[in-house]
Amino acid sequence: MALLEVDDLSVTFARxxxxxxxxxxxxxxxxxxxxxxxxxxxxxxxxxxxxxxxMGLLPKQPGLRxxxxxxxDGTDLLQLDDRSRRDIRGRxxxxxxxxxxxxxxxxxxxxxxxxEVLTRHxxxxxxxxxxxxxxxxxxxxxxxxxRRLKExxxxxxxxMRQRALIAMAVACQPRLLIADEPTTxxxxxxxxxxxxxxxxxxxxxxxxxxxxxxxxGVVAGMCDTVNVLYGGRVVETARRRxxxxxxxxxxxxxxxxxxxxxxxxxxxxxxxIPGSVRxxxxxxxxxxxxxxxxxxxxxxxxxxxxxxxxxxxxSYRCVNPEPVPGTVPAPREEESA
Amino acid sequence: xxxxxxxVEVRDLKVHFPIKRGVLFDRxxxxxxxxxxxxxxxxxxxxxxxxxxxxxxxxxxxxxxLQLNPPTSGEVSFDGVELxxxxxxxxxxMRRxxxxxxxxxxxxxxxxQNVESILTEGLQTHGIGTDxxxxxxxxxxxxxxxxxxxxxxxRYPHEFxxxxxxxxxxxxxxxxxxxxxxxxxxxxxxxxxxxxQVVNLLDxxxxxxxxxxxxxxxxxxxxxxxSDTVGVMYLGALVEEAPSDRLYTEPLHPYTRALMxxxxxxxxxxxxxxxxxxLAGDLPSPANPPSGCRFHTRCPWAQPTRCKDERPVLRExxxxxxxxxWAEQIATGELRPHQVSVEIVxxxxxxESPGVVSAPSEPGxxx
Numbered sequence: 001m002a003l004l005e006v007d008d009l010s011v012t013f014a015r016x017x018x019x020x021x022x023x024x025x026x027x028x029x030x031x032x033x034x035x036x037x038x039x040x041x042x043x044x045x046x047x048x049x050x051x052x053x054x055m056g057l058l059p060k061q062p063g064l065r066x067x068x069x070x071x072x073d074g075t076d077l078l079q080l081d082d083r084s085r086r087d088i089r090g091r092x093x094x095x096x097x098x099x100x101x102x103x104x105x106x107x108x109x110x111x112x113x114x115x116e117v118l119t120r121h122x123x124x125x126x127x128x129x130x131x132x133x134x135x136x137x138x139x140x141x142x143x144x145x146x147r148r149l150k151e152x153x154x155x156x157x158x159x160m161r162q163r164a165l166i167a168m169a170v171a172c173q174p175r176l177l178i179a180d181e182p183t184t185x186x187x188x189x190x191x192x193x194x195x196x197x198x199x200x201x202x203x204x205x206x207x208x209x210x211x212x213x214x215x216x217g218v219v220a221g222m223c224d225t226v227n228v229l230y231g232g233r234v235v236e237t238a239r240r241r242x243x244x245x246x247x248x249x250x251x252x253x254x255x256x257x258x259x260x261x262x263x264x265x266x267x268x269x270x271x272x273i274p275g276s277v278r279x280x281x282x283x284x285x286x287x288x289x290x291x292x293x294x295x296x297x298x299x300x301x302x303x304x305x306x307x308x309x310x311x312x313x314x315s316y317r318c319v320n321p322e323p324v325p326g327t328v329p330a331p332r333e334e335e336s337a
Numbered sequence: 338x339x340x341x342x343x344x345v346e347v348r349d350l351k352v353h354f355p356i357k358r359g360v361l362f363d364r365x366x367x368x369x370x371x372x373x374x375x376x377x378x379x380x381x382x383x384x385x386x387x388x389x390x391x392x393x394x395x396x397x398x399x400x401x402x403l404q405l406n407p408p409t410s411g412e413v414s415f416d417g418v419e420l421x422x423x424x425x426x427x428x429x430x431m432r433r434x435x436x437x438x439x440x441x442x443x444x445x446x447x448x449x450q451n452v453e454s455i456l457t458e459g460l461q462t463h464g465i466g467t468d469x470x471x472x473x474x475x476x477x478x479x480x481x482x483x484x485x486x487x488x489x490x491x492r493y494p495h496e497f498x499x500x501x502x503x504x505x506x507x508x509x510x511x512x513x514x515x516x517x518x519x520x521x522x523x524x525x526x527x528x529x530x531x532x533x534q535v536v537n538l539l540d541x542x543x544x545x546x547x548x549x550x551x552x553x554x555x556x557x558x559x560x561x562x563x564s565d566t567v568g569v570m571y572l573g574a575l576v577e578e579a580p581s582d583r584l585y586t587e588p589l590h591p592y593t594r595a596l597m598x599x600x601x602x603x604x605x606x607x608x609x610x611x612x613x614x615x616l617a618g619d620l621p622s623p624a625n626p627p628s629g630c631r632f633h634t635r636c637p638w639a640q641p642t643r644c645k646d647e648r649p650v651l652r653e654x655x656x657x658x659x660x661x662x663w664a665e666q667i668a669t670g671e672l673r674p675h676q677v678s679v680e681i682v683x684x685x686x687x688x689e690s691p692g693v694v695s696a697p698s699e700p701g702x703x704x
Contacts, residue, residue, distance in 0.1 A: 217601025
């Protein structure tokens with residue numbers, strides 16, 4: 001049994017007089033302890049909404065419908081009342097957001113924001129809490145933590161703020177960490193520092209990490225299993241190496257072809273995906289990627305493609321997938337976990 | 338290369354912004370040295386890529402080149418004409434020949450102007466085209482060139498997707514028939530699949546129109562893809578400049594090496610097997626830059642002599658220009674990176690514990 005099992009999650013935003021938006025449509029995936037699982041996709045693919053739904057952080061508004069299950073260690077998070085959800089949040093599941101400046105309170109010192117978590121979930125007070133907070137900051141690589149505790153978020157650099165946010169997230173040694181684009185707002189050299197820090201946390205404490213990102217390079221370096229999202233659906237799930245070596249879904253193929261690589265020369269043409277995410281089907285069902293897909297056939301429209309599972313633990317949602325070069329219908333050697 | 342081939346030449350350009358304090362009388366208490374002594378030249382029809390982290394002064398340099406920020410000192414010559422001393426009227430007519438593409442297409446396009454009006458404005462200002470039909474013809478050709486449909490003319494910016502908006506931004510620059518285009522982070526606001534479309538478009542336009550680009554970006558992979566020459570900036574100065582391929586296979590400056598090793602590559606095999614040089618700490622404040630070599634506070638190779646008190650100048654090593662006192666010794670492996678001020682993370686299971694470091698065996702092994 002996986003630590004987090006998301007099953008057929010769907011999130012719909014409906015507004016009066018307008019067509020409902022299916023932001024997330026039947027997303028299923030699982031995260032095991034000590035594993036790094038990636039949710040990859042471009043803006044609007046539903047990756048952030050997925051994480052917010054799991055955490056119960058979607059704004060409560062009329063017209064919001066969340067369906068499916070998100071079972072964490074035997075409890076369905078979507079069925080919890082606010083009170084018990086707050087107990088789990090921060091203690092068992094913690095989240096790191098993209099923009100550290102807007103997720104820290106600007107008028108409260110860093111120290112108070114870190115100790116708040118310790119007081120709420122671990123019942124620590126006064127000196128003990130301050131001491132623990134300082135050691136947390138030290139652990140995530142903030143120099144001179146005692147002084148930093150008294151400072152306000154604007155006095156810290158972007159990288160430091162992200163470290164402070166990570167310190168708050170790991171304060172209670174959560175079993176699951178959800179990181180939503182944790183390095184997108186940072187420079188590359190700082191990004192490398194933060195990714196190393198996250199990798200270290202997973203390695204040392206056995207925390208599971210759900211990594212939400214648009215950067216395939218980050219995925220290639222971190223994730224054990226990758227879920228590629230498009231139009232609110234998981235279009236392909238695979239372990240890291242097979243996904244990059246032999247992508248099956250045309251969207252994954254297109255994404256990999258679009259990224260300029262540092263180790264490719266000047267002037268090599270990129271193969272972009274034509275069109276844009278906003279290209280919608282004139283018919284309601286069918287594969288959302290069909291309008292931009294080079295491998296589109298007649299079967300792509302009409303009904304949504306089923307999830308196809310293959311022998312090597314991969315699944316994809318496509319009726320006409322990319323062929324695997326030299327396919328032999330025998331199980332390949334499994335990648336070591 | 339003869340002088341005629343050089344379109345843009347920048348000599349010892351400095352842009353300093355005053356820091357002011359006080360309520361009634363603004364006292365100048367210091368300067369932020371955003372750009373502090375940059376020399377570079379861009380040959381006609383080529384692309385110069387400028388990379389660096391936020392706050393290194395790359396955008397300010399681009400804007401100073403077009404005289405959008407008045408330079409504090411230094412010279413900028415465009416096609417033989419000195420821009421820094423040019424009277425405002427003449428400068429304005431020169432602007433037709435040098436245009437800019439901005440990062441965020443939504444905030445650089447007026448939401449109340451339709452596309453036709455956005456594109457006509459420049460034409461009218463510079464008196465291009467004889468009458469309305471002639472201008473329409475020019476605009477139509479530009480739309481074709483950037484891959485926008487003709488019906489776009491009557492639409493407003495919010496009706497387009499991010500990629501299309503950036504195409505409008507490119508069309509606005511292109512419609513005047515410029516020779517130089519300064520593109521400040523042209524793709525960083527776009528999704529990957531759209532990024533590639535815009536990068537390809539910029540490439541095609543250069544081929545068909547013989548444009549010269551200055552591309553400013555923080556994404557090293559994009560810059561490598563699009564540039565002939567790449568300059569790396571750190572705290573207001575160029576630390577290395579080299580032909581694109583050479584910079585990536587043989588980075589000479591320690592900062593370039595660290596930057597390259599930090600860029601994630603979408604390939605698990607590469608990611609698992611390369612060394613990373615993790616720089617310690619953050620960028621120092623450009624208001625109070627370190628003495629000597631500006632990188633010495635974070636440099637894994639910093640030496641007790643020279644680095645702290647002598648500011649290195651760009652000097653030629655092979656096809657590159659590098660501002661490092663010890664570039665040759667670092668390249669040959671004679672100098673080893675420090676064990677104290679830097680963490681080098683080796684791929685797991687390689688025996689050596691982190692902290693015990695050695696110089697990479699060959700210069701290209703980061704990528």
